[in-house]
Amino acid sequence: MRSPFQDLNKLQINKLFDLLNVHxxxxxxxxxxxxxxxxxxxxxIVLEGEAQISYIEYNGNEIILENLTKFSVFGTNISGIDNDxxxxxxxxxxxxxxxxxxxxxNPKNLNHVYFNIxxxxxxxxxxxxxRESNKRIRILEKKQIRDKLLEYFDIEYSENPSKALYLPFxxxxxxxxxxVNRSAMFRELKHLKDDRLIEIKNRKITLLYK
Amino acid sequence: MRSPFQDLNKLQINKLFDLLNVHxxxxxxxxxxxxxxxxxxxxxIVLEGEAQISYIEYNGNEIILENLTKFSVFGTNISGIDNDxxxxxxxxxxxxxxxxxxxxxNPKNLNHVYFNIxxxxxxxxxxxxxRESNKRIRILEKKQIRDKLLEYFDIEYSENPSKALYLPFxxxxxxxxxxVNRSAMFRELKHLKDDRLIEIKNRKITLLYK
DNA sequence: TTTTACAAGTTGCACTTGCAACTTTTTTAT
DNA sequence: ATAAAAAAGTTGCAAGTGCAACTTGTAAAA
Numbered sequence: 001m002r003s004p005f006q007d008l009n010k011l012q013i014n015k016l017f018d019l020l021n022v023h024x025x026x027x028x029x030x031x032x033x034x035x036x037x038x039x040x041x042x043x044x045i046v047l048e049g050e051a052q053i054s055y056i057e058y059n060g061n062e063i064i065l066e067n068l069t070k071f072s073v074f075g076t077n078i079s080g081i082d083n084d085x086x087x088x089x090x091x092x093x094x095x096x097x098x099x100x101x102x103x104x105x106n107p108k109n110l111n112h113v114y115f116n117i118x119x120x121x122x123x124x125x126x127x128x129x130x131r132e133s134n135k136r137i138r139i140l141e142k143k144q145i146r147d148k149l150l151e152y153f154d155i156e157y158s159e160n161p162s163k164a165l166y167l168p169f170x171x172x173x174x175x176x177x178x179x180v181n182r183s184a185m186f187r188e189l190k191h192l193k194d195d196r197l198i199e200i201k202n203r204k205i206t207l208l209y210k
Numbered sequence: 211m212r213s214p215f216q217d218l219n220k221l222q223i224n225k226l227f228d229l230l231n232v233h234x235x236x237x238x239x240x241x242x243x244x245x246x247x248x249x250x251x252x253x254x255i256v257l258e259g260e261a262q263i264s265y266i267e268y269n270g271n272e273i274i275l276e277n278l279t280k281f282s283v284f285g286t287n288i289s290g291i292d293n294d295x296x297x298x299x300x301x302x303x304x305x306x307x308x309x310x311x312x313x314x315x316n317p318k319n320l321n322h323v324y325f326n327i328x329x330x331x332x333x334x335x336x337x338x339x340x341r342e343s344n345k346r347i348r349i350l351e352k353k354q355i356r357d358k359l360l361e362y363f364d365i366e367y368s369e370n371p372s373k374a375l376y377l378p379f380x381x382x383x384x385x386x387x388x389x390v391n392r393s394a395m396f397r398e399l400k401h402l403k404d405d406r407l408i409e410i411k412n413r414k415i416t417l418l419y420k
Numbered sequence: 421t422t423t424t425a426c427a428a429g430t431t432g433c434a435c436t437t438g439c440a441a442c443t444t445t446t447t448t449a450t
Numbered sequence: 451a452t453a454a455a456a457a458a459g460t461t462g463c464a465a466g467t468g469c470a471a472c473t474t475g476t477a478a479a480a
Contacts, residue, residue, distance in 0.1 A: 007317065063351070077337040105334060107217065107327075116326045117317075123333045124315060126340055127287040133343040140350035141273070141389045143438070144466070172427060179351045181468045186429065188466095353468070354436070382457060391438045396459065398436095421480100428475070437466070445458065450451100 001128060003071045004045055004121045012114035019115060023098045027051075027090040034088040041101040043075040043122070049094025055086035063176065073125050077101055139178050145188040148178045153198075153207055163210050167203040211338060213281045214255055214331045222324035229325060233308045237261075237300040244298040251311040253285040253332070259304025265296035273386065283335050287311055349388050355398040358388045363408075363417055373420050377413040 005013055016022075024047065027033050033051055037044060046068050053065040053074065065086065068074060074088075109115040135155055142148045152174075156165050167174060171189075175182040192198045199206040215223055226232075234257065237243050243261055247254060256278050263275040263284065275296065278284060284298075319325040345365055352358045362384075366375050377384060381399075385392040402408045409416040 077341050105330070107330075110323065110326045110330060113320065116320045116329070119326070119329060119333055120315070120317075120320060123329055123336070126333070126336055127311075130336055130340040130343060131287050133340060133347060137343060137346060137350065140347065143389065143391070146466095170427065171429095179353065181353070182428090183430075183469080184467050187431090190429090356436095380457065381459095392458090393439080393460075394437050397461090400459090423478105423480070425478075426476085428473100430473075431471090433469090435466105435468080437464105439462105439464090441461090443458100443460075445456105447454105447456070449454075 002121055002124050004073055004118065004125060005071070006121050007117050008114055012117070015112070016114050016118055017097075019109060019112060020099050020103050025096050025098065027094045027096065029090060029092055031090045032087055033090055033094070033096055034086070037096060037098045039098070039100070041076050043073065043078055043099045043101055043104060045097040045099075046070055046072045046074075047095040047097050050091040051088055051094055051096070052091055053086060053088050073122065073129075075099075075101070078126055078129065136177070145178075145180050145185055146192065148180065149185070149188060149192065152178060153205070157207060157210060161210075163207050165205045165207060167205065170203075212331055212334050214283055214328065214335060215281070216331050217327050218324055222327075225322070226324050226328055227307075229319060229322060230309050230313050235306050235308065237304045237306065239300060239302055241300045242297055243300055243304070243306055244296070247306060247308045249308070249310070251286050253283065253288055253309045253311055253314060255307040255309075256280055256282045256284075257305040257307050260301040261298055261304055261306070262301055263296060263298050283332065283339075285309075285311070288336055288339065346387070355388070355390050355395055356402065358390065359395070359398060359402065362388060363415070367417060367420060371420075373417050375415045375417060377415065380413075 008016065017024075025033075025036055027036075027049070048070065050070075051068040053068065055063055055065065066072075066074065068088075104119075109119075138155065139148050139151045142151050153165060169177070171186065172182055175185045178185070189198070189200060193200060197207075197209050199208060218226065227234075235243070235246055237246075237259070258280065260280075261278040261282075263278065265273055265275065276282075276284065278298075314329075319329075348365065349358050349361045352361050363375060379387070381396065382392055385395045388395070399408070399410060403410060407417075407419050409418060
């Protein structure tokens with residue numbers, strides 16, 4: 001993933017911050033970021049440290065929406081923090097930059113090279129995030145766990161055409177990603193195994209039908 | 211939704227087309243657009259006419275992904291046409307502009323005002339589309355139809371806080387949007403009605419619990 | 421090493437959902 | 451105005467899924 005400041009030098013970055021009337025906030029480990037920065041329509045960038053966007057379902061379940069690291073971009077338009085009951089917790093000491101979306105979309109900015117470079121970086125970043133969203137929707141649209149799994153495998157395969165698929169996360173997290181119950185998913189993985197469509201060993205899934 | 215050409219005059223638009231090495235294609239009613247324009251990584255704009263992005267599930271179900279009208283923006287990064295089995299059908303005679311994404315992300319473009327304005331428009335358009343995607347994900351993540359419906363109502367309510375909610379589409383389309391079986395959804399709407407949480411009359415849903 | 425925590429694997433059961441096959445109502449086209 | 455098509459409304463049933471409550475395995479902390 002591109003950095004929002006790619007191809008910008010320190011001087012340009014400072015000019016950019018002036019132009020966009022940005023605010024920077026410091027947070028301690030475990031501090032709630034959103035509480036401080038919450039505002040109508042914002043774009044944020046992690047300048048230092050790490051954080052996590054999550055929310056608590058009415059039943060007490062915690063859903064992790066996104067892990068943020070240095071130069072991660074998030075915000076009301078750019079990620080799922082339009083949800084009222086979501087929170088952003090600083091995982092380490094951190095520094096977060098906040099830009100007002102309407103300040104960003106001020107036509108006067110276009111007179112400045114450094115702004116145009118910045119916008120261009122943001123454009124690529126959001127496009128990539130958007131593509132990830134659409135990928136997930138294609139999975140979530142499927143009505144049955146089996147179809148969700150097969151769709152997930154297909155998408156991974158189309159990005160890396162190998163029979164061997166290494167999960168980038170735990171099975172528990174896969175269940176969250178495809179939004180189904182963990183044991184129900186596991187049962188379905190077993191059925192796929194029984195039908196000789198896949199083999200599964202730790203985080204390596206072999207697609208026998210490819 | 212913003213037009214990708216907002217704040218650009220005809221001369222600037224022509225210069226932009228030269229700069230980005232765009233190609234424009236004409237289609238007759240019912241013609242398959244994707245077949246012609248398909249390429250690795252593209253951004254497309256409807257210049258004239260209407261079209262529809264859809265795909266056929268393995269079971270024969272047709273899923274409509276998006277309806278395109280004049281100045282709609284779509285593409286591999288910008289919408290769900292990374293799916294191999296999807297098709298784009300021209301609903302009227304139409305004209306489609308195709309831009310190579312890598313041509314778009316050529317740093318040399320940044321020297322031209324008209325390009326920067328264009329990028330700025332695209333940025334806003336994709337952000338809005340991205341936000342819509344995330345909205346839908348929040349619904350699809352819910353495991354039960356009842357919860358999906360309540361999430362849908364909540365989101366609509368947060369955008370327009372009125373007890374009266376007017377569906378922008380048919381119940382059938384709502385079922386597709388929240389990705390559940392139509393009759394099962396209807397059954398659940400009836401349960402919500404029985405529980406006196408909602409009233410429903412044609413496309414008007416009254417949220418009694420708000 | 422031992423303890424503790426968390427992920428993986430397993431199962432029964434109740435409930436939810438998808439699906440097929442209808443009827444009825446509404447909308448669109450001739 | 452009539453016919454045709456599409457959407458809305460209804461129901462029974464089989465299959466799928468969520469959930470709770472476990473056991474087993476594995477990795478991290480004391």
